[in-house]
Amino acid sequence: MNTSLNLLGVALVVASVLLIGTYGLKISRTTSDFLVASRSVRPIWNASAISGEYLSAGTFLGLSGLVLLEGARGFWFPIGYAAGYLLVLVFIAAPLRRSGSYTIPDFLQARLNSLPVRRVTSVAVLVIGFLYIVPQLQGAGIALTVVAGAPEWVGGVVVTTVVTFAVASGGMRAMTFVQGFQYWLKLMAVLVPAVFIGVALAGRADPFTLSEVFPADAGPAGFDAYESISLMIALLLGTMGLPHVLVRFYTSPSGGSARRTTVIVIVMVSAFYACSSVLALFSRVLAPDLARPGLADTVALVLPSRVFDGVTGQLLTALVVAGAFAAFMATTAGLVVALAGVVSRDLLKGTVGSYRFSALLCGLVPLAFSLVSAPAGLVSSVGVVFIVAASTLAPVLILGVWWRGLTAGGAIASMVGGGVSSVTALLLGAYLSEVGSPSPLLSQPAAWTIPLATILAVLVSRAWKRTDQGSPNQFFLRLHTPERRSVPPSAG
Structure with missing residues (x-):
C-alpha cells in the first residue's frame, strides 16, 4: 500500500467536510436551519443525504467482511437494509413530515400530549444513537491502522473532531450538502474497484465458479429458520x-416530497449495495486468508492490491480508503445532528448556542465509549442497533401514526418493555457466547421483542384511560391529509 496516497484520500474527505462546515457558518443562522434545514430540501438532494448517512461503516467495510466469514448468509443484511425503506415509505415518511415536528420526541409528545413520553423517547433516541456512533469511530480506527499503521484511537478522534466542528458550524443545512456529496463518493469508491477487479478477473485463464465462491462446506453452521426470520424483521x-x-x-418541503425522497433512497441504496456485494463476492476468492474475526472487516481495503500491482492498485486502494472515511463521517454526522437536536430541545434552551454545545457533547460521549471498548464485527455491531431500534421505537411510531387508541401509558410501556427486553437478551446472549452457544432467542431476539413491545402498547393503552391527550381525530387528519399549498422554492 502507498501510505501517502491513502492519507491524501483521507485528507481530501476531511477537507471537504471542514470546508462545507465553514460554509455552513454563513448559510445557517436560525434554529430551523440547524434542526431541519428550514424544511426546504428537495427529494434528489435529500435522498442523496439520507443514503450518504445510512451507508455506514457496517455497510462499506463490514458487508465484505461478513460475506467473507459467513458466505451467502451475509447477503441478508443488504437485502434487509434496502427493503426497510419500503416500510418507511408505506407507513411513516409522509405522516412524520406532516406532523410539523423537529425530532422524534417532538412527534410523540404532540401525538400523545405527554411530557413523560417525550422524556422516555429522548432516552431511547440517545441510546440508539450512541450505540450506532461507536462502531463508526471504531471502523475509522481500523481503517487508519490498516492503511497507515496509525494507533486505533487516531481514526475515531479525527472523525469526532471534524464531524463535531462541521455539525456545530452548520447543523442540518450544512450536513445535507456534506452527506449528499459523500453518498456519490462512496458509490464511486465501490463501483470503480468492482469494475476494475471484475474486468481483471474476467480475463483470467481459469475464471472462478459459484461453487468456488461459496463451497458447500465453507463457513460456520448456517442460520436456522428462526434466526433468518428474526434478523430480517429487525433489519426491516x-x-x-x-x-x-x-x-x-x-427537512422535506411536504409529505409528498418525503414520499418521493424515500423512493429515490431505495434506488440509491440498492445501487450501492449491488456494487458492494460484488466486492464481497470477490473477497471470497481473492482474500480467503483474511476470513478471521478482527481481519475480515479490512478485506475491502486490501482487495485492490491483491489484483493490481503498482500505481493502479495504489490509486484504487486510496479511493476505497476515501470512501470508507466518507462512510464513517457521513453516518456519524447524521447521528450527531439528530442527537444534538434532541439534547438541545429537551435538556437545554433549544437555541443555536445550545445546539452547538449539544453537538460537542454528542460527539465526545460516544468517542469515550469507543476508546474503552473492544471493536466487534462492524456488521454485528450495527445489527445490534437495528434490533434495539426495531424493538424500542418502531412499534410506537407505527401505532402513533395509524392507531388512534394509543395512549401515553401504552407508548411508555412499549418503549421500556421493548428496549429492556432486547438489550437484556443481547447482553445475555453475548455472555453465553463466551462460554458456549447461546440460544437463537437471545442472539436474534427481534422476532419476540417487537411483538412484546406491540402487545404492551395495546394492552396498556386499553387499560389506561386517556387523560388530556388532545384530539386523536384532529391529529390524524393532519398526518394523513396531503398538503394543498404550493411548495416554496428550494434552498437546498
Whole structure:
C-alpha cells in the first residue's frame, strides 16, 4: 500500500467536510436551519443525504467482511437494509413530515400530549444513537491502522473532531450538502474497484465458479429458520427506529416530497449495495486468508492490491480508503445532528448556542465509549442497533401514526418493555457466547421483542384511560391529509 496516497484520500474527505462546515457558518443562522434545514430540501438532494448517512461503516467495510466469514448468509443484511425503506415509505415518511415536528420526541409528545413520553423517547433516541456512533469511530480506527499503521484511537478522534466542528458550524443545512456529496463518493469508491477487479478477473485463464465462491462446506453452521426470520424483521423495522434517518424527513418541503425522497433512497441504496456485494463476492476468492474475526472487516481495503500491482492498485486502494472515511463521517454526522437536536430541545434552551454545545457533547460521549471498548464485527455491531431500534421505537411510531387508541401509558410501556427486553437478551446472549452457544432467542431476539413491545402498547393503552391527550381525530387528519399549498422554492 502507498501510505501517502491513502492519507491524501483521507485528507481530501476531511477537507471537504471542514470546508462545507465553514460554509455552513454563513448559510445557517436560525434554529430551523440547524434542526431541519428550514424544511426546504428537495427529494434528489435529500435522498442523496439520507443514503450518504445510512451507508455506514457496517455497510462499506463490514458487508465484505461478513460475506467473507459467513458466505451467502451475509447477503441478508443488504437485502434487509434496502427493503426497510419500503416500510418507511408505506407507513411513516409522509405522516412524520406532516406532523410539523423537529425530532422524534417532538412527534410523540404532540401525538400523545405527554411530557413523560417525550422524556422516555429522548432516552431511547440517545441510546440508539450512541450505540450506532461507536462502531463508526471504531471502523475509522481500523481503517487508519490498516492503511497507515496509525494507533486505533487516531481514526475515531479525527472523525469526532471534524464531524463535531462541521455539525456545530452548520447543523442540518450544512450536513445535507456534506452527506449528499459523500453518498456519490462512496458509490464511486465501490463501483470503480468492482469494475476494475471484475474486468481483471474476467480475463483470467481459469475464471472462478459459484461453487468456488461459496463451497458447500465453507463457513460456520448456517442460520436456522428462526434466526433468518428474526434478523430480517429487525433489519426491516429497525430502519424506522433510526433517529438520523427519520429526522431527515422533517427537512422535506411536504409529505409528498418525503414520499418521493424515500423512493429515490431505495434506488440509491440498492445501487450501492449491488456494487458492494460484488466486492464481497470477490473477497471470497481473492482474500480467503483474511476470513478471521478482527481481519475480515479490512478485506475491502486490501482487495485492490491483491489484483493490481503498482500505481493502479495504489490509486484504487486510496479511493476505497476515501470512501470508507466518507462512510464513517457521513453516518456519524447524521447521528450527531439528530442527537444534538434532541439534547438541545429537551435538556437545554433549544437555541443555536445550545445546539452547538449539544453537538460537542454528542460527539465526545460516544468517542469515550469507543476508546474503552473492544471493536466487534462492524456488521454485528450495527445489527445490534437495528434490533434495539426495531424493538424500542418502531412499534410506537407505527401505532402513533395509524392507531388512534394509543395512549401515553401504552407508548411508555412499549418503549421500556421493548428496549429492556432486547438489550437484556443481547447482553445475555453475548455472555453465553463466551462460554458456549447461546440460544437463537437471545442472539436474534427481534422476532419476540417487537411483538412484546406491540402487545404492551395495546394492552396498556386499553387499560389506561386517556387523560388530556388532545384530539386523536384532529391529529390524524393532519398526518394523513396531503398538503394543498404550493411548495416554496428550494434552498437546498
